[in-house]
Amino acid sequence: MITLRQLQCLVAVADLLHFRRAAERLNLSQPALSAQVAQFEEQLGGLLVERTRRRVLLTPLGREVADRARSILRDVSDLEEIARHANAPLSGTLRLGVLRTLGPYLLPHMLTAMRASYPDLKLYLREEPRAQLLADLAHGELDVVLLHNAPDDDDHLTVVPLFREPLWAVLPLGHRLAGKAVLDPADLAGEKLILLELGDGLRDPGLSLCKAAGAREHPDFRATSLDALRQMVATGLGCTLLPGLYVEAEALADTQIAVRPFSQAPTRAIDLVWRRTTSRADDFRLFAKLVEDNLPPVVERVSFPEGR
Structure with a gap:
């Protein structure tokens, strides 16, 4: 057998x-x-x-x-x-996948409320790039994932848009733009931006900003983490863009760099995604609401509760 x-x-x-x-x-x-x-x-x-x-x-x-x-x-x-969740909403184990550049800076905002509202929920967390998150979701290794720009043409998935996260400009101290409180994207004309590798929803908006502003990607440097980007800027290698949740948690307190918002900020869209065939859709909508109810002001809510 x-x-x-x-x-x-x-x-x-x-x-x-x-x-x-x-x-x-x-x-x-x-x-x-x-x-x-x-x-x-x-x-x-x-x-x-x-x-x-x-x-x-x-x-x-x-x-x-x-x-x-x-x-x-x-x-x-x-x-x-x-069988496990027949009588208790949002209990048992939830296998959550999340972008590496998002999880450590979003989840602390919601964990206290999660423990208070759903004490029987056990959260299993896996941090991976977007493509791997979608693969693990499809293979049943994850129940639900938080990622950027979920596929809108996959009939096997339910997608609930949650928020848009603004990107901030990060400059070396003494940079010509460090004296401005708020930047216009056009201010970056002629600059070379150090960007992340693919997989976390930051590269595409960075390239779009470069194209619109007359800036360009730095030809010699590319980073694999947000901390590496910040350190490269601090040593004067160039400028970069960092997501708002990371900026709030880590970058604003860094005295070795200048962090500035944009008047019209580029953003990455964050969605909650699960398999359409799951029996736990009601649980996942509760989880979406838990995230939404505990979002910090630095992000912009764009939720459509019914999903697509």
């Missing part, structure tokens, strides 16, 4: 294409994982995984079975959640 453990093992191997990392994900030894996959192959009467010393590949059968396995595991998870 095929077991859920065999399905989990195959999906982990399919996701990671690496037996050791797949075993670590499932808290199994590598030999135990290999044995589960081998037993699964024997039961199905076909090879699912091609494994050499250098790489791991799924066979055509393996890819098809892995897709079916993901669907089965999602359904089982939904059944467990239905």
Whole structure:
């Protein structure tokens, strides 16, 4: 008989294409994982995984079975959640995915209210880039995600827009614009902006501002974190844009940089997203309201409670 453990093992191997990392994900030894996959192959009467010393590949059968396995595991998870939350709203475990440049600066605003209103809720948090969040949501590894610019053409997702987060200009001390209290985007004409790599919803508005203002991306520097951006500006390597929640939490107190708002600020739109087939849509709408009710003034609410 095929077991859920065999399905989990195959999906982990399919996701990671690496037996050791797949075993670590499932808290199994590598030999135990290999044995589960081998037993699964024997039961199905076909090879699912091609494994050499250098790489791991799924066979055509393996890819098809892995897709079916993901669907089965999602359904089982939904059944467990239905039973667990039949009588208590927003309780049990909530597997929340959030952008790395958002979670540490948004969640502190809501955690106290969450504990007070929903004491039985256990929050499991995973911070990842946008593409990985959507993949983990689709595979059933996350229940709901907070990210920027959710897909508006995916019929499998429910999207609730929550807020728009303004971006602030961050300048080296002594910069020609540091004396201005508020900047117009056009003030950045001719400047070279250091931007983040892809994945967090900050690069596209930065490039749009560069184009509109006559600025350009710095050709020699690019950062992988908000702290790195701030430190690069402090050393005089260039200017940048930082999101308002991070500015409020970290950058305003930094005496090594000048932080200035825009009169017409570029923004990134933040949405709450879940699978349309979930049994916990009512819970997730409660969670959306919890976020909305505890947003700080630095962001602009744009919620559409029914979602799309």
